[in-house]
Amino acid sequence: MTLPAGSGGSGGSEGSGWERSRDAFTGAARWFARTAAQVGDRWGAPGLGEWDVRALVGHTSRSLLTVEAYLQRPAAAVDVGSAAGYFLATREVAAGPGVAQRGREAGAALGDDPAAAVARTAERVLALVGARGGAELLTTVAGGMRLADYLPTRTFELTVHTADLCAALGVPARVPAAAALQSLHLVAELAVADDRAAPLLLTATGRGAPPAGFSVL
Template sequence: MDYRRTYRSAAIVFADLVARIPPAALDGPGLGEWTLRDLLGHTVSSALRQVPTVLATTAPTLLVPAPEAYFALARVAPADLVAAARQASAEDARATGAALGDDPADLVSHYIGQATGALAVAGDDDLVATPVGGMRVEDWLPTRTFELVVHASDAAVAAGLPIDFDPDTLASTAALAARIGAAIGHGIPTIRALTGRTTLPTGFSVL
């Protein structure tokens, strides 16, 4: 699958969803303790706004060799670092959500234009400095598509709106979720649940 095309496709679906969210819903429930505004802010920050910055920053060494390794790192990182990262993410989500205002569609489209423009001139094997270390562009971008698909679906549920992605985008996201499960030692339960052999435990997550 073309990781560039699936990223752009996911971004377009996210932009369409944002344009359909009523302003009155923005300060309602989003995900967990986040409002819908906070959730949109996190999605914009993690999956769109940071893309040009990361793609413009060269890393000297490859440290994270695959998309699933990016997410699996949270399982082995020191608990205090993970807690600090989550707190910083929550604060950024609220600040970015507030900056989006009550009509976020135009700003979201602006960030998508910047991100896809930066991606257009990046090489697949370019080593870039991501928040967790050096990665190839072709390995890091799928983690941003994953963020877009997962959080756009969260936002759609919170807003009570329909959403759909093209089959390749959904397939690549589902495949990455399965690879994360395998990377953190939950490959067999994931496979058996997906094939109807069993159900996953309550609260199971690959993140």
């Protein structure tokens, strides 16, 4: 299914749409930093799958670091025009064996005080995003994208993996409203793109469990 440019909840690069997208990213980034601050001495505890908590936090921190890195790599043209299109284009990469190792490496790179490193990174990247208008072209792993279309993918990753972190720590997952709305919008777009809207709707409305292995990613 072809998705229109600017979909994925970004609302384009001007006016209130960009402001909402930026606010969603800000809420997700700061929620992640607050949750990382609750880890204490549990960095070696089970996190997600083969990751311990440090590796899960490291992987999640990459959602901030890639924004910073990609802003330094301007693109000449738009290759992917939406947040949903990004996830559709990167499925093979996301399922590859390198993801787990990159998460472990990112966790190790957080150093002796991972929570402080996360907090510093979040505020540094939020300052970078706050100074942009959303129309900037950047080079992602999927190709050229507008910042306004790429940023919701990072909000989604921050939101989902901070919820994972909350589960690992046994603390309530209180998702910031703007981040939750944008992430759920993206889930809906991906479900529609793959003709998986029915099982998503049935599961969300209490009409049975999802099919085995069901995911919109």
